[in-house]
Amino acid sequence: MKNDKKLRSEEWFGGSDKMGFVHRSWLRNQGYPDDYFRGRPVIGVCNTWSELTPCNGHLRDFAEIVKRGIAEAGGFPLEFPVMSLGETIMRPTTMLFRNLVSMDTEESIRANPLDGVVLLTGCDKTTPSTLMGACSVDLPTIIVPGGPMLNGRYKDGAIGSGSFNWMIKEKQKSGGFTDEDLLEAEICAARSSGHCNTMGTASTMATMVEALGLTLPGISAIPAVDARKKVLAQVSGRRIVEMVREDLKLSKILTRAAFENAIVVNAAVGGSTNLIVHLLAIAGRIGVELKLEDFDRLGSRIPLLVNLMPSGKYLMEDYFYAGGLAVVLKELAELLHGDALTVNGKSIRENSATAECYNHDVIFPLAKPLKTEAGIAVLKGNLAENGAVIKPSAATPRLMKHRGRAVVFESMEDYHERIDNADLDIDETCVIVLKGVGPKGYPGMPEVGNVDLPEKLILKGVKDMVRISDGRMSGTAYGTVVLHISPESAVGGTLSLVQNGDLIELDVENRRLHLDVSPEELAKRKANWKAPEPLAARGYVRLYLDHVEQAEKGADLDILVGNSGSEVARDLH
Ligand code: FES
Numbered sequence: 001m002k003n004d005k006k007l008r009s010e011e012w013f014g015g016s017d018k019m020g021f022v023h024r025s026w027l028r029n030q031g032y033p034d035d036y037f038r039g040r041p042v043i044g045v046c047n048t049w050s051e052l053t054p055c056n057g058h059l060r061d062f063a064e065i066v067k068r069g070i071a072e073a074g075g076f077p078l079e080f081p082v083m084s085l086g087e088t089i090m091r092p093t094t095m096l097f098r099n100l101v102s103m104d105t106e107e108s109i110r111a112n113p114l115d116g117v118v119l120l121t122g123c124d125k126t127t128p129s130t131l132m133g134a135c136s137v138d139l140p141t142i143i144v145p146g147g148p149m150l151n152g153r154y155k156d157g158a159i160g161s162g163s164f165n166w167m168i169k170e171k172q173k174s175g176g177f178t179d180e181d182l183l184e185a186e187i188c189a190a191r192s193s194g195h196c197n198t199m200g201t202a203s204t205m206a207t208m209v210e211a212l213g214l215t216l217p218g219i220s221a222i223p224a225v226d227a228r229k230k231v232l233a234q235v236s237g238r239r240i241v242e243m244v245r246e247d248l249k250l251s252k253i254l255t256r257a258a259f260e261n262a263i264v265v266n267a268a269v270g271g272s273t274n275l276i277v278h279l280l281a282i283a284g285r286i287g288v289e290l291k292l293e294d295f296d297r298l299g300s301r302i303p304l305l306v307n308l309m310p311s312g313k314y315l316m317e318d319y320f321y322a323g324g325l326a327v328v329l330k331e332l333a334e335l336l337h338g339d340a341l342t343v344n345g346k347s348i349r350e351n352s353a354t355a356e357c358y359n360h361d362v363i364f365p366l367a368k369p370l371k372t373e374a375g376i377a378v379l380k381g382n383l384a385e386n387g388a389v390i391k392p393s394a395a396t397p398r399l400m401k402h403r404g405r406a407v408v409f410e411s412m413e414d415y416h417e418r419i420d421n422a423d424l425d426i427d428e429t430c431v432i433v434l435k436g437v438g439p440k441g442y443p444g445m446p447e448v449g450n451v452d453l454p455e456k457l458i459l460k461g462v463k464d465m466v467r468i469s470d471g472r473m474s475g476t477a478y479g480t481v482v483l484h485i486s487p488e489s490a491v492g493g494t495l496s497l498v499q500n501g502d503l504i505e506l507d508v509e510n511r512r513l514h515l516d517v518s519p520e521e522l523a524k525r526k527a528n529w530k531a532p533e534p535l536a537a538r539g540y541v542r543l544y545l546d547h548v549e550q551a552e553k554g555a556d557l558d559i560l561v562g563n564s565g566s567e568v569a570r571d572l573h
Helices: 018-030 059-072 095-111 126-135 165-174 179-189 201-212 227-246 256-269 274-286 292-299 316-322 325-331 348-352 412-418 455-459 519-528 539-547
Strands: 042-047 076-081 116-121 141-145 152-154 157-159 377-381 384-390 401-409 431-434 466-469 481-486 503-507 512-515
Touching (some): 042 095, 059 076, 059 116, 059 227, 095 126, 095 274, 095 539, 116 126, 116 201, 116 227, 141 227, 152 179, 165 179, 201 325, 256 274, 256 325, 274 292, 431 503, 466 503
Parallel strands (some): 116 141, 401 431, 466 481
Antiparallel strands (some): 377 384, 384 481, 503 512
């Protein structure tokens, strides 16, 4: 399908006046032949490469490969950088900056003579942030996920990025794990380019965008260093030029059906709880109605098919060899909207119809799943009036119904100061309550919800306890961890009123999170509650604090929700 619409870039390059001269002439200093300015679709290659984002360190090379494909198909590639978000390095948390990168991406696309966009992504937030920005402009857009690292091997077993981190304290406290062991594990865990090799948030995001139909089929699981990743990067470059000619915009692919598919797929692959806030924010930008309850309604009864850490035992490289996402899509066919369109112009059903599984211990059939129910459960109750979430597949089954005494930490600093005190009044039946780590509270809703257990309980052999907070959890983490409690404590949610010794009931089956304190007592506590001082007086963080929404709305800024299209009101004069 070809459309006769005038290219957007012609507004810049098509004129024979002074401004046409200005727009073309300066770009010519990079050595582009004249025909580049005469009717070629201009494709922006939005690069999240940075040496400070180790997971995206190879994307500089990938941009060249994508650009080769664009030029081959008759397009004019122009690469541009946006702020990059490196999960393991940035403080206080990359989530604080997700919305900033979305603004950077949105304005960079709209302000420039682009007809289509390729997003080069990898580390966790680099995918949702750039996609959110692209949605608010709504040009033809394709995503090239950078791919996972090769499997880590440590001594006689696999070492999964991120998932190993959560065992370090336990290993060190239990003895026998030396500084040399730590160094060796450190080196073994990250042995190639790419993002985390578990089904953590980066793999979840790559899976999500493929399930949404925004990548070429099969790309998300391919390791970063595999030559086939480069092939699909080049073909993605070719394809975006055709998408411009077909006017295949994001809004034609990102329908309600696509979002529902992404929720179902996330459950089946054991994806991260972080998908919730990102998918809600993306839906808000493109104008699709999506609610927190949809994740439970559509996803919580979906079986777990993929045996990957943190819910299972394998890593992304094994998953790729087993057949990758296409196998999962084929298995889930009866539960998906098979007609949903993807960037290659075919439906998700067509793209996965011939998939074959090569290892049934990595990808299980729907008829005989790894677990009968995965997905995300959405909890409600007086402790989470607007909702909270838990990932049952990563939790301890016997703790899914639990009543315990609250041990409260008012902040992360308070937690670090007291958690390992020998005289802390805590046992394995208690509920660890962490306040002040929500969107406004930290600020930025960090991944701290799965806080380590107290040292004295680890030494007793305790492996899991119920932990509740208004924060998030790394996609590589596990445990009976209730997250995203809304309203958060920093805005006076019931969480802010919990005191040591209160009884808390968690009942995942009945989707309930309850604080066993009378309404009268809660009203008294609320009357004495004081809002914390704003954590920033100026700059982006102040803007964020003034506008960030709660978790059940995706933690976007209220002023960013929606779409301003690709029109620019005024020319450069
Ligand atoms: Fe970058 Fe996990 S730290 S993907």
